[in-house]
Amino acid sequence: MRRLTESLRTPTGRRAITSIATMAVVALMTGPSGSATEPTAGPVGSYGERVSIFGLFAGPRWFLFLIFAAIMWGVWTLWLQRGTQLRSAASMALTVPKRGFALKPVRLVFYAALIAVGVVFPHVVTSQYWQSVMVEQIAVFVLLALGLNVVVGFAGLLDLGFVAFYAIGAYATAWVTGSLPTPAPFGVHLNPFFAIPVAIVLVMVAGILLGTPTLRLRGDYLAIVTLGFGEIITIFANNLYGITGGSYGSGGVTGKHGIPHFSINLGPIHYRWTLNPVPYYYLTLVFVIMFIVAFSLLEHSRVGRAWTAIREDEVAAESVGINPLKYKVMAFAIGAASAGFAGVVTAAQTIFIFPATFTLQVSINILALVIFGGMGSIAGVAVGAMVIQTASMYLLHTPPAGYQPADLYMYLGALLMVTMIFRPMGLIPSRRRRREITLAEAGEGHMNEVLTGENP
Amino acid sequence: MTLEVRDAVVRYGAITALHGISFEVRDGEIVTLLGANGAGKTTTLRMLSGLHGVSGGQILFEGQDVTKTPAHVFTTLGIGHVPEGRRIFSQMTVEENLEMGAFARKGSTTDDLERMYETFPILKERRKQLGGNLSGGEQQMLAIGRALMGHPRLLLLDEPSMGLAPMVVETIFRIIGEIREAGTTILLVEQNAAQALRLADRGYVLENGRIVLSDAADLLLTDPRVRAVYLGEGAES
Numbered sequence: 001m002r003r004l005t006e007s008l009r010t011p012t013g014r015r016a017i018t019s020i021a022t023m024a025v026v027a028l029m030t031g032p033s034g035s036a037t038e039p040t041a042g043p044v045g046s047y048g049e050r051v052s053i054f055g056l057f058a059g060p061r062w063f064l065f066l067i068f069a070a071i072m073w074g075v076w077t078l079w080l081q082r083g084t085q086l087r088s089a090a091s092m093a094l095t096v097p098k099r100g101f102a103l104k105p106v107r108l109v110f111y112a113a114l115i116a117v118g119v120v121f122p123h124v125v126t127s128q129y130w131q132s133v134m135v136e137q138i139a140v141f142v143l144l145a146l147g148l149n150v151v152v153g154f155a156g157l158l159d160l161g162f163v164a165f166y167a168i169g170a171y172a173t174a175w176v177t178g179s180l181p182t183p184a185p186f187g188v189h190l191n192p193f194f195a196i197p198v199a200i201v202l203v204m205v206a207g208i209l210l211g212t213p214t215l216r217l218r219g220d221y222l223a224i225v226t227l228g229f230g231e232i233i234t235i236f237a238n239n240l241y242g243i244t245g246g247s248y249g250s251g252g253v254t255g256k257h258g259i260p261h262f263s264i265n266l267g268p269i270h271y272r273w274t275l276n277p278v279p280y281y282y283l284t285l286v287f288v289i290m291f292i293v294a295f296s297l298l299e300h301s302r303v304g305r306a307w308t309a310i311r312e313d314e315v316a317a318e319s320v321g322i323n324p325l326k327y328k329v330m331a332f333a334i335g336a337a338s339a340g341f342a343g344v345v346t347a348a349q350t351i352f353i354f355p356a357t358f359t360l361q362v363s364i365n366i367l368a369l370v371i372f373g374g375m376g377s378i379a380g381v382a383v384g385a386m387v388i389q390t391a392s393m394y395l396l397h398t399p400p401a402g403y404q405p406a407d408l409y410m411y412l413g414a415l416l417m418v419t420m421i422f423r424p425m426g427l428i429p430s431r432r433r434r435r436e437i438t439l440a441e442a443g444e445g446h447m448n449e450v451l452t453g454e455n456p
Numbered sequence: 457m458t459l460e461v462r463d464a465v466v467r468y469g470a471i472t473a474l475h476g477i478s479f480e481v482r483d484g485e486i487v488t489l490l491g492a493n494g495a496g497k498t499t500t501l502r503m504l505s506g507l508h509g510v511s512g513g514q515i516l517f518e519g520q521d522v523t524k525t526p527a528h529v530f531t532t533l534g535i536g537h538v539p540e541g542r543r544i545f546s547q548m549t550v551e552e553n554l555e556m557g558a559f560a561r562k563g564s565t566t567d568d569l570e571r572m573y574e575t576f577p578i579l580k581e582r583r584k585q586l587g588g589n590l591s592g593g594e595q596q597m598l599a600i601g602r603a604l605m606g607h608p609r610l611l612l613l614d615e616p617s618m619g620l621a622p623m624v625v626e627t628i629f630r631i632i633g634e635i636r637e638a639g640t641t642i643l644l645v646e647q648n649a650a651q652a653l654r655l656a657d658r659g660y661v662l663e664n665g666r667i668v669l670s671d672a673a674d675l676l677l678t679d680p681r682v683r684a685v686y687l688g689e690g691a692e693s
């Protein structure tokens with residue numbers, strides 16, 4: 001006994017205790033949700049009813065969280081031992097040259113104003129329709145467009161099956177919240193907040209699995225393979241009846257309970273998102289801001305420069321020591337992450353998800369947003385997504401005489417053509433793209449050499 | 457021995473571009489590969505920088521087997537490659553281009569940038585300009601500077617004089633000499649045989665994917681066969 005207490009006083013022991021305690025708190029907070037009537041009602045509705053201490057040892061959950069605690073302890077210990085190396089590797093990867101990303105006070109004020117407008121917006125637009133459009137059609141598509149922008153705009157890879165990652169994110173959420181016909185992993189029904197890391201890991205793994213063999217292909221070939229991947233995922237969702245519920249959606253034919261809403265159960269604080277779109281709007285606003293900040297940092301980081309180099313000239317990039325495959329796979333995985341996020345939001349907000357939501361049309365739609373907004377330009381893509389999505393939802397809501405819903409893509413196509421003629425770099429072009437086009441017009445750069453066959 | 461190539465065979469599909477060539481580059485040397493168009497000069501350099509696989513034979517760099525090493529690893533090993541046609545990043549500024557050269561290497565680039573601007577004063581003037589807006593000679597200097605940023609011990613130069621005015625070629629060759637003085641071994645592939653041989657210590661002559669001649673540079677310069685074919689003399693043969 002004495003030896004035990006002594007060993008617990010060592011740094012390793014203290015780390016072990018802290019890890020176990022943290023995971024116990026997480027276990028208590030999450031509670032066994034997933035009940036059809038009150039999925040995330042907090043202590044009383046969930047674990048309070050269990051016989052054992054706070055329901056912590058009810059079912060196999062305690063074992064899962066013990067594993068989590070062990071992982072946390074392991075990562076912590078590893079970090080302390082190898083932290084300096086990891087930190088230097090991470091800081092090298094994420095170094096942002098100061099001149100590349102200097103935040104001028106003027107810009108800071110501008111961003112603050114933009115966020116303020118975003119916060120006030122749902123109080124200005126009080127129509128139920130537009131409030132839910134703001135979440136389902138605008139914020140989610142901004143997330144998707146930001147993700148595809150990393151793949152298409154930063155790394156220069158054409159992905160025509162981006163919807164696959166969106167679908168994987170959404171179905172992963174349904175899975176870990178226990179809302180698919182197939183049981184959740186370990187029988188644990190998680191809160192959608194905890195579905196986020198699961199969804200992100202899954203889409204990134206999918207991105208790596210798809211990318212590693214296919215990113216050796218160039219241009220058109222890659223587009224075809226990704227197109228196929230998008231279709232495969234949709235077909236899986238449609239046909240794996242026992243797992244995904246097929247075309248009946250996540251509820252299956254039996255109409256199993258829906259995907260729970262996001263909820264926070266932090267000790268005495270309980271908050272649960274509902275069908276009301278406004279709280280969802282704020283949540284997605286936070287996500288969008290997070291991704292905009294993260295991707296802007298990424299654009300100017302070492303990784304971002306590697307992408308630019310590959311996009312400009314792959315041979316030259318290789319000659320300075322960039323592994324093109326590695327960075328392309330990274331672009332795929334990172335871009336997919338934001339699509340996974342969008343999937344989580346969609347799943348939690350719409351309660352039921354259907355394969356029909358994840359069609360090729362959505363992939364094309366996202367690509368249109370990126371092209372219209374300006375490839376490689378984060379601001380452009382975000383604004384472009386807002387403009388196009390608002391316009392198409394307006395047409396759906398108040399259709400002009402003779403307008404059919406299927407006409408939308410005709411108008412979108414025309415809009416893209418007009419954009420390509422008059423603003424080939426998109427609505428808000430990125431600085432680098434602007435350079436590329438002006439150089440190409442002046443007949444400089446390698447694009448020209450490729451066209452004239454000077455340098456095959 | 458910096459570089460040793462033994463019986464290297466390179467194929468493009470059914471066509472054999474290099475039929476088992478062997479040559480070596482010793483520490484501190486400038487070695488030049490000469491040959492007409494299609495003789496296999498560029499293929500040799502592509503092979504040496506890992507851009508094209510080898511079907512047979514062996515490549516040793518400082519005694520280490522690098523035959524199967526992928527292209528992007530060569531920089532970290534200490535081999536710098538100045539590709540044919542310069543291939544600078546035309547939409548990055550001069551300074552960004554130079555910084556990209558140090559991509560695979562740890563540590564600060566400030567000192568190296570200063571050193572490059574000393575070697576190539578024109579690049580300092582143009583440092584904020586886009587690579588694509590530079591003249592051919594400036595681009596060539598930038599490509600060389602970019603390769604030097606990776607601290608290579610062996611520099612592979614592919615046709616540095618291609619498409620440049622004679623005056624500019626003079627400057628480039630003077631700089632190549634300076635780089636060797638500073639301790640970097642150089643393998644130079646050139647069509648401009650006379651100039652290359654005047655600068656180099658030794659030379660190899662490639663013909664149809666085979667090495668047909670190898671000797672000290674000054675001897676090659678006076679060799680009647682070389683003079684006939686590559687230096688444009690004795691056209692009657």
